[in-house]
Amino acid sequence: MKVNDKLKAFTAKDQNGDEFDISQYLGKKPLVIYFYPKNFTPGCTKEACSFRDSYQDFKDLGAEVIGISDDSESSHQRFAKKHDLPFTLLSDQDGKLRKQFGVKKSLLGLLPGRETFIFDDKGILIHRFNSMDAKPHIRKALKVVKEIKS
Numbered sequence: 001m002k003v004n005d006k007l008k009a010f011t012a013k014d015q016n017g018d019e020f021d022i023s024q025y026l027g028k029k030p031l032v033i034y035f036y037p038k039n040f041t042p043g044c045t046k047e048a049c050s051f052r053d054s055y056q057d058f059k060d061l062g063a064e065v066i067g068i069s070d071d072s073e074s075s076h077q078r079f080a081k082k083h084d085l086p087f088t089l090l091s092d093q094d095g096k097l098r099k100q101f102g103v104k105k106s107l108l109g110l111l112p113g114r115e116t117f118i119f120d121d122k123g124i125l126i127h128r129f130n131s132m133d134a135k136p137h138i139r140k141a142l143k144v145v146k147e148i149k150s
Contacts, residue, residue: 022066030063032145035103037069048067051138066088
C-alpha cells in the first residue's frame with residue numbers, strides 16, 4: 001500500500017475468536033492499523049502498552065486502533081488480558097493481511113515487520129511508518145490523526 005491508496009475490505013479473527021470486518025469502520029472514522037512481530041516480546045509489549053496508554057487520546061479524536069500479528073486468537077486473548085489492551089487484535093496466521101498491506105520482513109528477513117498505517121475517515125492511507133523501534137509509532141500516529149482532525 002502506498003499513501004493515497006484506499007483500504008480494501010478484509011475480515012480476520014479477533015482476540016475473542018470472532019470474525020472482525022473492517023468495513024464496519026471504513027469511511028466512518030480514522031484508523032490506526034499497526035503490524036507487529038510477536039505477542040509477549042519486549043518491543044511488542046512496549047508498543048501495545050503505549051497504544052493502550054494513548055488509546056483514549058485516539059478515541060477522543062474519533063480514531064480506532066487495531067493491532068495485527070501472526071499470533072493465534074488465543075495468544076492475542078492472553079496478551080490483551082495480561083496487558084489490559086482495550087483495542088482489537090487481529091490474527092494474521094496465513095500472512096494474508098501483511099501481503100495486502102505490503103508489510104515486509106525485517107532484520108534480514110528473520111522477523112515479521114513492524115509498521116503502522118494511518119487512514120483518514122474515508123479509508124485513504126495518509127501515512128505509513130516502518131521502524132523496528134516500537135517507541136516512535138504511537139507518537140507519529142497520534143500526530144497524524146491530530147492533523148487529519150484539524
